[in-house]
Amino acid sequence: MAENKDLTQMMMSRRQVLGLGAAGAAALTLAACGGGSSDSGSEAGSDSGAGDAEAKDSYKVAMIMSGIITDGGWDQAHYESLQRALKDHGKWEMLEPHENTADADAATAAQAYVDQDVDLIIGNGNQFASDWMEVVADAAENHPGVHFLITNTDPTAEMGDYDTLDPVETVLPDFKQTGALAGVVAGLMTQTKSIGFIGGMKLPSTLAKYSAYLAAAQKIDPSIQGQYNFEAGFTDASFGTNLAQQWINTNNVDVMWGDASAVDNGVRQALEAAGADTHFDIAQPIDIVGDDQPTVVTSTVTDWMIGQAMDEIESGSFGGGKAITADMSNGGITLGKFSDKVPADVQDKVNEYVEEIKAGTFLTDDEVSKIQDTL
Amino acid sequence: MDVFLMSLPTILKTMVMGAVPILLASLGEVFSERAGLVNIGLEGVMAIGAFVGFAIGKMTGNLWLGLVVGMLAGIAVNLLYGFCTVTLCADQVVTGMAINILAPAIALFGYNLFVGSNPANATGDQMASLAIPGLANIPFVGNAFFNQTLMGYLAFVLVPLVWYFFKNFRFGLSFRSVGENPQAAETLGINVVRVKYLACVLCGALAAAGGAFLTLCYTPIYTDGIVMGRGFIALATVIFGRWSAVGVLGASLLFGFFDGLNVALQAQFQAAPVMFFKMIPYAFTIVALLFFGSKHAGPKANGKPYFREMR
Numbered sequence: 082m083a084e085n086k087d088l089t090q091m092m093m094s095r096r097q098v099l100g101l102g103a104a105g106a107a108a109l110t111l112a113a114c115g116g117g118s119s120d121s122g123s124e125a126g127s128d129s130g131a132g133d134a135e136a137k138d139s140y141k142v143a144m145i146m147s148g149i150i151t152d153g154g155w156d157q158a159h160y161e162s163l164q165r166a167l168k169d170h171g172k173w174e175m176l177e178p179h180e181n182t183a184d185a186d187a188a189t190a191a192q193a194y195v196d197q198d199v200d201l202i203i204g205n206g207n208q209f210a211s212d213w214m215e216v217v218a219d220a221a222e223n224h225p226g227v228h229f230l231i232t233n234t235d236p237t238a239e240m241g242d243y244d245t246l247d248p249v250e251t252v253l254p255d256f257k258q259t260g261a262l263a264g265v266v267a268g269l270m271t272q273t274k275s276i277g278f279i280g281g282m283k284l285p286s287t288l289a290k291y292s293a294y295l296a297a298a299q300k301i302d303p304s305i306q307g308q309y310n311f312e313a314g315f316t317d318a319s320f321g322t323n324l325a326q327q328w329i330n331t332n333n334v335d336v337m338w339g340d341a342s343a344v345d346n347g348v349r350q351a352l353e354a355a356g357a358d359t360h361f362d363i364a365q366p367i368d369i370v371g372d373d374q375p376t377v378v379t380s381t382v383t384d385w386m387i388g389q390a391m392d393e394i395e396s397g398s399f400g401g402g403k404a405i406t407a408d409m410s411n412g413g414i415t416l417g418k419f420s421d422k423v424p425a426d427v428q429d430k431v432n433e434y435v436e437e438i439k440a441g442t443f444l445t446d447d448e449v450s451k452i453q454d455t456l
Numbered sequence: 457m458d459v460f461l462m463s464l465p466t467i468l469k470t471m472v473m474g475a476v477p478i479l480l481a482s483l484g485e486v487f488s489e490r491a492g493l494v495n496i497g498l499e500g501v502m503a504i505g506a507f508v509g510f511a512i513g514k515m516t517g518n519l520w521l522g523l524v525v526g527m528l529a530g531i532a533v534n535l536l537y538g539f540c541t542v543t544l545c546a547d548q549v550v551t552g553m554a555i556n557i558l559a560p561a562i563a564l565f566g567y568n569l570f571v572g573s574n575p576a577n578a579t580g581d582q583m584a585s586l587a588i589p590g591l592a593n594i595p596f597v598g599n600a601f602f603n604q605t606l607m608g609y610l611a612f613v614l615v616p617l618v619w620y621f622f623k624n625f626r627f628g629l630s631f632r633s634v635g636e637n638p639q640a641a642e643t644l645g646i647n648v649v650r651v652k653y654l655a656c657v658l659c660g661a662l663a664a665a666g667g668a669f670l671t672l673c674y675t676p677i678y679t680d681g682i683v684m685g686r687g688f689i690a691l692a693t694v695i696f697g698r699w700s701a702v703g704v705l706g707a708s709l710l711f712g713f714f715d716g717l718n719v720a721l722q723a724q725f726q727a728a729p730v731m732f733f734k735m736i737p738y739a740f741t742i743v744a745l746l747f748f749g750s751k752h753a754g755p756k757a758n759g760k761p762y763f764r765e766m767r
Contacts, residue, residue, distance in 0.1 A: 148680075149564075149567075149571075149680070151572055151575055153578050153677075157575075181680065309726055310723070312730045316679045317682070318677055318682070319670065319684075320719065322674070322675060323466075323473075324719050326466050326470070327463060327719055330463070331462045331466070343682075346676075350676070373579060456727075
């Protein structure tokens with residue numbers, strides 16, 4: 082009897098292993114397929130090397146992303162920036178983007194592209210700066226034709242521990258300009274003098290954007306009050322709905338600007354429920370104004386300057402840990418289309434302020450710092 | 457105090473809205489655990505329901521069809537759990553975890569295909585709220601309880617039905633006996649395996665409906681991770697609710713209240729560390745489990761594989 086029981090337990094174990102192994106393998110396979118593939122089997126181009134100006138016939142670029150290309154926010158903005166750059170750079174070919182890359186997989190994903198000698202590897206966010214130190218060191222030593230572009234990253238503050246920055250550049254948007262553009266629109270559109278902002282994570286860039294946003298709105302009307310949340314995450318749309326509802330009901334917020342991807346969708350739901358003719362959203366970082374977004378009055382749009390990085394690689398001037406600034410002078414920061422809910426006179430005023438923001442005369446650094454110091 | 461009173465209607469609205477997906481998944485888990493199956497794969501089943509409901513609703517324009525197909529998808533995934541745990545007698549906890557890995561991966565794969573081919577598919581449609589005349593205007597509670605989607609109302613109507621089923625139906629008694637002592641139930645002529653599979657079907661359908669509520673009634677989008685731990689919260693509410701439909705309703709509303717309170721505090725105390733407020737619903741869950749998570753409570757054969765030949 083005891084032997085039979087042992088035998089049964091052994092059989093159970095085997096069944097468990099078979100059943101669970103099959104489920105686990107299927108899950109991993111699907112996760113890999115769902116997240117895109119890094120092994121596209123592309124042949125590497127010949128080495129160009131940082132500082133090597135020898136022209137090549139073809140180049141390859143790969144993007145490693147924290148989310149998916151259809152998220153309607155951060156990742157989609159990067160993907161669209163890459164698409165725009167490819168249109169102007171006929172020699173460049175894009176490998177399939179590596180989507181949904183967890184921090185733990187970031188270095189492995191980059192190494193796979195390094196091993197293929199891909200000319201440009203783009204990481205779409207500053208988390209890649211902390212993940213790629215060893216990959217960059219290896220590439221600098223053994224794969225001189227590989228270059229790295231990491232967006233939203235300050236190389237001085239965030240990459241100080243790198244052994245070498247020879248194959249690396251970063252992109253830093255002008256957060257003051259982005260925030261100021263949203264701020265003037267919010268300042269001119271609000272009727273209740275109460276505006277809100279949701280950020281996914283409390284990063285220096287988030288604080289800088291909100292500070293410029295509120296400073297610009299208060300420049301339009303000093304009585305405007307700002308509500309903020311910097312820790313909303315990037316996936317829980319229902320949280321965005323609930324938080325915006327709370328602000329609408331208790332603080333009379335009628336204009337929102339979001340920096341939290343899917344959470345922003347939830348915010349727009351709450352604004353729509355409160356009345357799409359009186360409650361407005363400013364989208365970012367892609368232009369999504371349209372009939373299917375009844376609350377969105379305009380968008381602050383960021384281009385991640387990938388074309389400039391490609392030009393530098395072709396000319397051999399890429400690297401050295403430089404930061405490419407994306408701002409209004411080079412098309413890195415723009416204001417998107419207006420919806421028909423923005424009256425013509427308001428559009429004219431916004432356009433006047435846009436020129437002042439571009440010229441750097443609208444807001445001073447002190448005005449922004451004054452708000453940022455309180456956060 | 458004034459701020460709290462001003463926030464209260466929104467807190468209650470958040471409470472009721474937030475309670476519905478947890479309630480649906482919890483009711484499913486009640487069926488499962490009453491039949492002796494601890495299904496910790498609720499999170500994964502909800503993810504499948506959320507995506508399939510969203511995609512079918514968007515494709516056909518019929519949100520109810522989205523709900524039904526989402527529930528069918530949940531049943532299919534949960535039958536995989538049933539096959540592993542009932543037929544193969546695999547460990548229920550490990551199988552549930554495998555479902556939690558597998559199902560969201562399937563959903564993400566499907567989402568990439570669905571939206572990747574047409575970015576316009578990223579935003580779906582949403583069920584409209586139905587205000588009950590008169591009741592919806594009651595101060596504070598009216599808008600929260602009596603201005604919901606039809607799916608929300610149906611979720612609450614399920615509670616007395618499930619309670620009545622377990623209390624007064626012969627088949628409900630069969631469920632309970634299978635969860636308490638399947639060998640004894642078998643000797644009384646109850647087909648234990650059939651009851652367990654039926655529990656899987658009901659659990660899959662209800663958990664998937666909870667997920668579909670998120671994309672059909674809460675927000676018109678699907679994102680990877682949209683379930684946000686609600687499947688695990690549902691597991692805790694079943695224990696807190698003492699494996700009864702009415703108890704589960706109370707636990708779901710209580711969790712929803714703390715979630716609403718968390719949002720209200722985040723909205724009003726911006727300078728405070730928001731992580732502290734975010735902890736509130738989960739801290740409540742842990743405290744509830746401390747008091748109600750006794751090993752001696754619940755169906756006696758819960759979590760144990762059933763071997764027909766074993767004495």
